[in-house]
Amino acid sequence: MLHSLSGRAESAMQARLLTVLRDQGPLPRTALADRLQVSRTTIAAEVGRLSEIGLTQETGPAQSRGGRRSTMVALADDIRFVGIAIGATGTTVGVTDGRLDVLRTEKVDCRIDMGPDLVLRAALDHVRRLLDELGVERPMGVGVGVPGPVDFGRGVSVAPPLMPGWDGYPVRDTVSRELGCPAVLDNDVNVMAVGELHAGVARHARDFLFVKIGTGIGCGVVVDGELYRGVNGCAGDIGHIQVRGDGRRCVCGNTDCLEAYAGGAALARDATEAAERGRSAVLADLLAEHGLLRACDVGTAVARGDLAAATLLRESGQRVGEVVAGLVSFFNPGLIVIGGRVSGLGHALLAEIRGTAYQRSLPLATGNLPIVLSELVDAGGVIGASRLVSAEVFAPAVAT
Amino acid sequence: MLHSLSGRAESAMQARLLTVLRDQGPLPRTALADRLQVSRTTIAAEVGRLSEIGLTQETGPAQSRGGRRSTMVALADDIRFVGIAIGATGTTVGVTDGRLDVLRTEKVDCRIDMGPDLVLRAALDHVRRLLDELGVERPMGVGVGVPGPVDFGRGVSVAPPLMPGWDGYPVRDTVSRELGCPAVLDNDVNVMAVGELHAGVARHARDFLFVKIGTGIGCGVVVDGELYRGVNGCAGDIGHIQVRGDGRRCVCGNTDCLEAYAGGAALARDATEAAERGRSAVLADLLAEHGLLRACDVGTAVARGDLAAATLLRESGQRVGEVVAGLVSFFNPGLIVIGGRVSGLGHALLAEIRGTAYQRSLPLATGNLPIVLSELVDAGGVIGASRLVSAEVFAPAVAT
Numbered sequence: 001m002l003h004s005l006s007g008r009a010e011s012a013m014q015a016r017l018l019t020v021l022r023d024q025g026p027l028p029r030t031a032l033a034d035r036l037q038v039s040r041t042t043i044a045a046e047v048g049r050l051s052e053i054g055l056t057q058e059t060g061p062a063q064s065r066g067g068r069r070s071t072m073v074a075l076a077d078d079i080r081f082v083g084i085a086i087g088a089t090g091t092t093v094g095v096t097d098g099r100l101d102v103l104r105t106e107k108v109d110c111r112i113d114m115g116p117d118l119v120l121r122a123a124l125d126h127v128r129r130l131l132d133e134l135g136v137e138r139p140m141g142v143g144v145g146v147p148g149p150v151d152f153g154r155g156v157s158v159a160p161p162l163m164p165g166w167d168g169y170p171v172r173d174t175v176s177r178e179l180g181c182p183a184v185l186d187n188d189v190n191v192m193a194v195g196e197l198h199a200g201v202a203r204h205a206r207d208f209l210f211v212k213i214g215t216g217i218g219c220g221v222v223v224d225g226e227l228y229r230g231v232n233g234c235a236g237d238i239g240h241i242q243v244r245g246d247g248r249r250c251v252c253g254n255t256d257c258l259e260a261y262a263g264g265a266a267l268a269r270d271a272t273e274a275a276e277r278g279r280s281a282v283l284a285d286l287l288a289e290h291g292l293l294r295a296c297d298v299g300t301a302v303a304r305g306d307l308a309a310a311t312l313l314r315e316s317g318q319r320v321g322e323v324v325a326g327l328v329s330f331f332n333p334g335l336i337v338i339g340g341r342v343s344g345l346g347h348a349l350l351a352e353i354r355g356t357a358y359q360r361s362l363p364l365a366t367g368n369l370p371i372v373l374s375e376l377v378d379a380g381g382v383i384g385a386s387r388l389v390s391a392e393v394f395a396p397a398v399a400t
Numbered sequence: 401m402l403h404s405l406s407g408r409a410e411s412a413m414q415a416r417l418l419t420v421l422r423d424q425g426p427l428p429r430t431a432l433a434d435r436l437q438v439s440r441t442t443i444a445a446e447v448g449r450l451s452e453i454g455l456t457q458e459t460g461p462a463q464s465r466g467g468r469r470s471t472m473v474a475l476a477d478d479i480r481f482v483g484i485a486i487g488a489t490g491t492t493v494g495v496t497d498g499r500l501d502v503l504r505t506e507k508v509d510c511r512i513d514m515g516p517d518l519v520l521r522a523a524l525d526h527v528r529r530l531l532d533e534l535g536v537e538r539p540m541g542v543g544v545g546v547p548g549p550v551d552f553g554r555g556v557s558v559a560p561p562l563m564p565g566w567d568g569y570p571v572r573d574t575v576s577r578e579l580g581c582p583a584v585l586d587n588d589v590n591v592m593a594v595g596e597l598h599a600g601v602a603r604h605a606r607d608f609l610f611v612k613i614g615t616g617i618g619c620g621v622v623v624d625g626e627l628y629r630g631v632n633g634c635a636g637d638i639g640h641i642q643v644r645g646d647g648r649r650c651v652c653g654n655t656d657c658l659e660a661y662a663g664g665a666a667l668a669r670d671a672t673e674a675a676e677r678g679r680s681a682v683l684a685d686l687l688a689e690h691g692l693l694r695a696c697d698v699g700t701a702v703a704r705g706d707l708a709a710a711t712l713l714r715e716s717g718q719r720v721g722e723v724v725a726g727l728v729s730f731f732n733p734g735l736i737v738i739g740g741r742v743s744g745l746g747h748a749l750l751a752e753i754r755g756t757a758y759q760r761s762l763p764l765a766t767g768n769l770p771i772v773l774s775e776l777v778d779a780g781g782v783i784g785a786s787r788l789v790s791a792e793v794f795a796p797a798v799a800t
Contacts, residue, residue, distance in 0.1 A: 159763075206631075207630065207631055219730065221730070221731075223623050223628060228623060229732070230607065230731060230732020230733070230765070231606075231607055231732055231733065231734035232732055232765060232767070232768075233732070234732045234762065234765050235730065235731055235732040236730060236732075237729045237730070237732070237762060237765065238726075238729055238730055240729055240760075240761075240762055241725070241726040241729050241730070242644070242722060242725065242726065242760055244642070244644050244656075252762065254759075254760060256644075322642060323726075325641070325642065326638075326641040326642065326723075326726055327730060329637045329638055329640055329641050330619065330621070330635065330636060330637070330638055330641070330727060330730065330731075331621075331630060331635055331730075332629070332630020332631055332632055332633070332634045332635040332636075332637070333630070333631065334631035359654075360640075360642055360654060361640075362549075362634065362637060362640055362652065363559075365630070365632060365634050365637065367632070368632075
């Protein structure tokens with residue numbers, strides 16, 4: 001029943017119309033005309049054209065108790081986007097409709113250091129199964145996030161420190177070819193930030209930061225409702241900002257990087273050391289049980305009342321808070337969203353980040369600054385990746 | 401001969417036209433039509449209207465050796481803007497033409513802690529004299545920069561730590577009333593950043609940072625060719641970012657702020673200490689000679705081969721470099737311009753900032769990142785302030 005779609009917007013006007021329908025639709029034609037500040041005749045003509053190429057549908061006047069009502073316009077029911085959010089220790093794939101509501105999502109266990117061939121194959125296998133189950137022949141686009149720097153224009157990942165085999169790998173073109181649709185590639189943090197902008201706590205924010213604390217630490221920067229990527233696409237790489245420390249060496253070769261003290265990898269390492277040196281019986285038990293410790297084990301130990309684990313979590317939060325304080329002074333954002341797997345360790349971490357950031361920043365910048373946890377969890381990456389490719393698909397092929 | 405001007409742009413099209421003429425004019429009508437992507441008829445009509453209200457003038461076809469040439473259009477010859485750049489230890493005032501070329505500029509000795517009444521009176525006295533000398537009855541607008549946070553919307557300075565008496569003072573409205581023209585108020589660093597964008601080394605940059613090292617330290621943030629002010633207008637307040645240190649107390653109440661170690665005030669204080677404790681004979685001589693030491697004395701001592709002074713300058717540069725490295729990781733700018741009075745101490749300081757910033761940032765972000773000294777010196781603030789108010793004057797009174 002669902003047919004394949006190859007239509008794309010033909011003009012800037014159509015692109016704006018599709019974007020409004022994606023973010024605020026379905027809407028009556030009259031409301032569309034108001035929002036785009038054009039006549040109803042123009043809207044009727046453009047919607048007619050978009051319906052012909054399979055991008056919108058008109059659902060007829062809504063049921064009325066009297067007065068005549070305007071025809072409702074919606075994105076076509078059968079539009080499907082795919083989001084693939086690749087993390088250091090696992091991938092989340094999902095399928096959304098045109099409004100980017102997640103229809104189906106799934107987690108795939110695989111480590112980024114298995115290399116691009118295996119990681120992408122696993123992700124694509126799961127995507128194909130989800131599409132099958134949903135009866136989708138071909139999605140309209142696929143967005144991909146990877147946990148490292150990306151050359152956005154070329155669609156390849158670049159010299160990623162934790163990702164052997166990924167340097168220069170044509171992720172975008174591979175995924176596009178395999179699924180037979182347009183694809184975009186961005187780093188995982190940008191993708192998650194866009195997810196927050198679309199469906200998360202940052203829905204109504206214009207200038208905000210999304211700080212991801214996973215195995216590594218990164219930051220998505222949104223300026224005036226748009227992702228800011230920097231001139232080389234590596235804006236937000238805050239994991240290697242210097243913090244006060246004891247000269248600890250980071251994987252990047254520098255010393256005292258934030259990531260050398262905070263984030264999932266640092267927590268796991270420090271927890272293992274605490275367990276092995278007899279500073280925490282709880283962590284030692286968990287180590288004996290699992291064979292190795294991960295960041296989530298620190299959370300478990302904290303929940304069991306372990307003091308050493310609580311100290312680790314607090315110190316990690318303080319380091320993140322120091323860097324966040326600097327970003328607040330520099331960027332004066334309206335909102336900071338904390339996400340990523342380690343942020344799942346909860347409010348103790350958030351409390352430290354907040355405490356340090358508020359204390360270190362000037363009152364003018366922090367007076368009304370909410371620092372909150374993301375509520376999207378894994379869906380954020382899928383929604384953000386879908387949104388990035390939807391913008392690509394909805395953009396006109398030629399400028400008008 | 402010069403008459404007073406009260407005309408303002410009447411539409412978004414006129415505003416774009418005036419901006420193109422300000423930044424790239426004079427231009428033939430044909431070139432204007434190309435740049436604004438409208439017909440020559442439209443350009444002719446709009447220019448005609450702007451000439452009627454005294455904002456543009458047509459200079460007739462340029463001399464030709466044969467073929468007919470398009471009529472040249474320029475901003476009206478008699479447009480004058482005033483820029484007032486107030487610093488912690490002195491003010492620079494200037495008058496520009498419509499293209500923001502500085503016609504006359506003057507320095508006014510006065511300290512910001514003399515309070516707004518005295519500082520503004522001194523600045524306005526000098527402005528009036530310059531206007532008199534130039535035969536200007538009334539300028540078209542005046543831009544003002546002050547060395548502290550500003551509520552841009554209300555045009556008042558806000559709780560400035562170094563500026564007793566300025567908190568909530570209606571700087572914008574006072575200056576507007578005194579000179580009888582529209583005024584804008586921004587902080588000095590933003591004003592200087594805009595000056596660099598208009599006429600400095602950042603002329604062709606879209607995303608850059610302007611780091612001002614004066615008595616204090618601040619940063620102007622330009623995103624996609626526009627000043628980024630942050631949600632409360634205090635973006636770029638980097639003087640209170642925490643650096644590695646010995647717990648030194650800052651005037652803001654926190655410890656280890658960048659300004660507690662670097663910038664003019666810190667240099668002057670550390671130089672005085674070095675002189676008093678016998679660590680530098682040259683600085684001790686300068687102290688005996690002047691009664692007090694300023695940042696520029698450190699430069700003098702360095703030029704005389706004083707080791708203690710060179711160390712002070714180097715350490716100051718390293719601290720600034722640390723913070724700049726963090727900004728590079730976060731913001732991935734295409735250019736960093738270093739300005740302000742202390743930057744006048746020269747290339748030794750710049751070398752330290754560069755060395756530390758390049759070493760601490762990831763290769764992807766610093767591969768093509770120039771870190772350069774401003775070449776505008778005092779004119780930067782005047783040009784930037786004039787540009788800010790020109791944008792206000794050229795903007796249409798009602799949206800079209």
